Amino acid sequence: MNSLLLVDIQNQFWQALSQSKNTVIDLISTDDEFNVLDRINVYRTTARLLHVSVLESVYPVCEKILGKDYFKFIAKKYFIKHPSLSPGLNDYGEQFPEFLSRLIDARDELNGYEHLPDLAALEWCIQKSYYSGDNAPLDMQRFQQQCEQYGGDVKFSLAPSVLLLDCNYPVHEIWSLHQQQAIRNAIGIPQQGEKLCIYRDAYEVKLENIDEHSYKLMLAIKKNSTLSTIADSFDNGGQLNTALSYVMSKQWLRI
Amino acid sequence: MSARSPSFVAKSSSLKGFGVGLRAPHVNEILTTQPQLDWFELLADNHISEGGWARRQALEIAARYPVTMHCVGMSIGSSDPINYAYLKKIKTLAAEVKAKLISDHLCWTSLHSHYSHDLLPLPYTEEALNYLTQRILSIQDYLGEKIAIENISAYLTYKHSSIKEVEFINHLAENADCLILFDVNNVYVNQKNNAQNSYEYVDYIDLNRVAEVHLAGFEDKGHYYLDAHNNLVSKGVWELYERLMQRKSDIPTLIEWDHDIPSFEILYGEAMKAKRIKTDLHKVQGESNELIATC
Numbered sequence: 200m201n202s203l204l205l206v207d208i209q210n211q212f213w214q215a216l217s218q219s220k221n222t223v224i225d226l227i228s229t230d231d232e233f234n235v236l237d238r239i240n241v242y243r244t245t246a247r248l249l250h251v252s253v254l255e256s257v258y259p260v261c262e263k264i265l266g267k268d269y270f271k272f273i274a275k276k277y278f279i280k281h282p283s284l285s286p287g288l289n290d291y292g293e294q295f296p297e298f299l300s301r302l303i304d305a306r307d308e309l310n311g312y313e314h315l316p317d318l319a320a321l322e323w324c325i326q327k328s329y330y331s332g333d334n335a336p337l338d339m340q341r342f343q344q345q346c347e348q349y350g351g352d353v354k355f356s357l358a359p360s361v362l363l364l365d366c367n368y369p370v371h372e373i374w375s376l377h378q379q380q381a382i383r384n385a386i387g388i389p390q391q392g393e394k395l396c397i398y399r400d401a402y403e404v405k406l407e408n409i410d411e412h413s414y415k416l417m418l419a420i421k422k423n424s425t426l427s428t429i430a431d432s433f434d435n436g437g438q439l440n441t442a443l444s445y446v447m448s449k450q451w452l453r454i
Numbered sequence: 455m456s457a458r459s460p461s462f463v464a465k466s467s468s469l470k471g472f473g474v475g476l477r478a479p480h481v482n483e484i485l486t487t488q489p490q491l492d493w494f495e496l497l498a499d500n501h502i503s504e505g506g507w508a509r510r511q512a513l514e515i516a517a518r519y520p521v522t523m524h525c526v527g528m529s530i531g532s533s534d535p536i537n538y539a540y541l542k543k544i545k546t547l548a549a550e551v552k553a554k555l556i557s558d559h560l561c562w563t564s565l566h567s568h569y570s571h572d573l574l575p576l577p578y579t580e581e582a583l584n585y586l587t588q589r590i591l592s593i594q595d596y597l598g599e600k601i602a603i604e605n606i607s608a609y610l611t612y613k614h615s616s617i618k619e620v621e622f623i624n625h626l627a628e629n630a631d632c633l634i635l636f637d638v639n640n641v642y643v644n645q646k647n648n649a650q651n652s653y654e655y656v657d658y659i660d661l662n663r664v665a666e667v668h669l670a671g672f673e674d675k676g677h678y679y680l681d682a683h684n685n686l687v688s689k690g691v692w693e694l695y696e697r698l699m700q701r702k703s704d705i706p707t708l709i710e711w712d713h714d715i716p717s718f719e720i721l722y723g724e725a726m727k728a729k730r731i732k733t734d735l736h737k738v739q740g741e742s743n744e745l746i747a748t749c
Contacts, residue, residue, distance in 0.1 A: 203614055205577065205579070205581055205582050205585060206533040208577055208612060209533050209562060209565050210533075210565070212574060213565045213566070213568075213570075217568070226577075226613055227610045227612060228611045228615075228648075230649070232677050233609075233647065233677050233678050235610070237677070238609045238610040238678075239610070241678070241680070242570075242572060242574065242609065246571070249571055249572065282568040282569070283568065283570075283571060284567060284569070285569060286499065286527025286528075286529070286537060286540045286563070286564065287499055287502065287503075287527065287540075288499065288571055289503060329506050329507075330503035330504065330506050330508065331503075331504055331505060331506065332504035333504075333505035333506070359504065359505065360505075360506075402506055402507035402510065
């Protein structure tokens with residue numbers, strides 16, 4: 200009976216969990232009261248409930264809009280399609296916005312919910328920002344030194360908790376309304392794009408609509424562009440200076 | 455496999471008394487009222503984020519109390535390679551909070567780089583024993599200290615198992631020179647679920663290796679017990695705990711509660727109940743010693 204290796208047992212067990220294959224049944228001891236399938240189902244149920252509950256906690260506004268039961272239904276589908284790739288549960292759910300997008304294209308009952316992937320992307324950014332590294336204040340002395348030393352070749356970076364989002368729908372407003380328990384008709388949200396910065400102030404995640412120039416600057420910084428490359432992409436120096444001053448005043452910039 | 459000479463440092467020797475598992479809803483109350491407890495156990499995976507309030511909580515508690523770290527992500531029994539990126543996070547946090555003990559479970563949680571986030575049971579075979587010994591040695595090499603391995607609750611056992619669980623964990627602890635985190639509730643749950651002899655387990659566990667005891671509540675599902683950590687410690691578990699404490703009464707003991715989390719007062723009450731059992735046992739032992747001396 201010992202000839203089966205640990206890896207074989209684990210493979211069969213994993214198939215039972217992830218693909219509902221039951222070959223592992225033959226490997227499991229049993230008694231009349233608690234049959235083998237019920238035993239395996241304890242693990243199947245636990246894994247499913249856990250992953251679904253993580254998605255519920257990361258995407259609470261999406262859940263409110265879709266309703267608890269329907270959200271559970273699609274969360275289960277996501278769980279089957281997207282197993283966790285990290286030992287940390289806080290990392291689970293990253294592909295959910297894309298998954299929603301594909302689902303909306305494929306399911307008639309989701310007509311009118313085209314804004315949900317953007318909303319889900321916002322909720323994912325909130326999750327990422329919440330657990331991101333702490334923001335140290337911008338070191339102005341170092342900032343000036345680096346600018347003097349490297350001139351146009353100087354590169355900045357964004358503070359660890361800062362994330363950018365370019366949305367097709369007014370998701371900041373929708374999200375804010377749902378924080379106040381307000382219910383808004385989810386269907387037929389007008390296409391009205393916005394650019395958002397998601398960041399953390401101490402331990403609280405905050406959202407801010409930002410103008411096009413600030414967004415452009417931060418996106419370029421995120422892409423590791425030099426200051427001169429960024430400057431070339433702006434129509435005039437005034438726009439860049441205004442955006443740079445604003446981003447620095449918000450402590451979103453690092454060097 | 456022969457026993458390996460002890461080579462890892464065990465920080466847990468300074469761990470004493472009674473603690474509870476730190477849960478987010480209680481943190482502010484604990485920081486404000488600073489209850490008299492000997493230590494807190496951090497669910498390490500909840501605090502290994504790069505920053506933010508979750509990590510800050512761990513540091514704030516560690517500034518006031520000794521802490522231990524309980525992990526669920528090492529996947530010690532998995533056929534996958536060891537996840538050193540995860541271990542690095544654990545090591546970093548352990549250094550920051552000066553963890554008295556790092557523990558994880560006698561189980562596997564991942565395969566093919568996919569994580570179940572559940573504690574999946576292992577077959578207790580010679581092959582598994584040798585494999586886990588090497589894995590724990592590697593993990594301890596990396597962390598630079600002994601870790602403790604916790605016996606898990608399980609809803610199935612394998613026909614291939616050829617070694618009793620208690621023998622397996624005792625041998626593993628000796629071969630890998632690691633410690634044991636002995637969960638009394640899990641032994642009780644497994645008695646119901648897998649007809650495991652809980653008295654034998656409690657009587658046979660190697661107390662020289664047991665660094666900490668866990669107590670928790672389960673959910674009675676009728677034909678099995680679910681280790682839900684959502685209840686008071688049951689009468690049967692307290693009885694087993696008392697039996698264990700009669701063998702050795704100074705093992706640090708911790709109350710776990712993970713779902714339907716009650717007020718902190720309830721957890722504290724459970725920790726004090728464990729403490730009373732120890733005090734009462736000492737009293738009885740003292741009276742017996744006096745009686746023997748008189749005779």
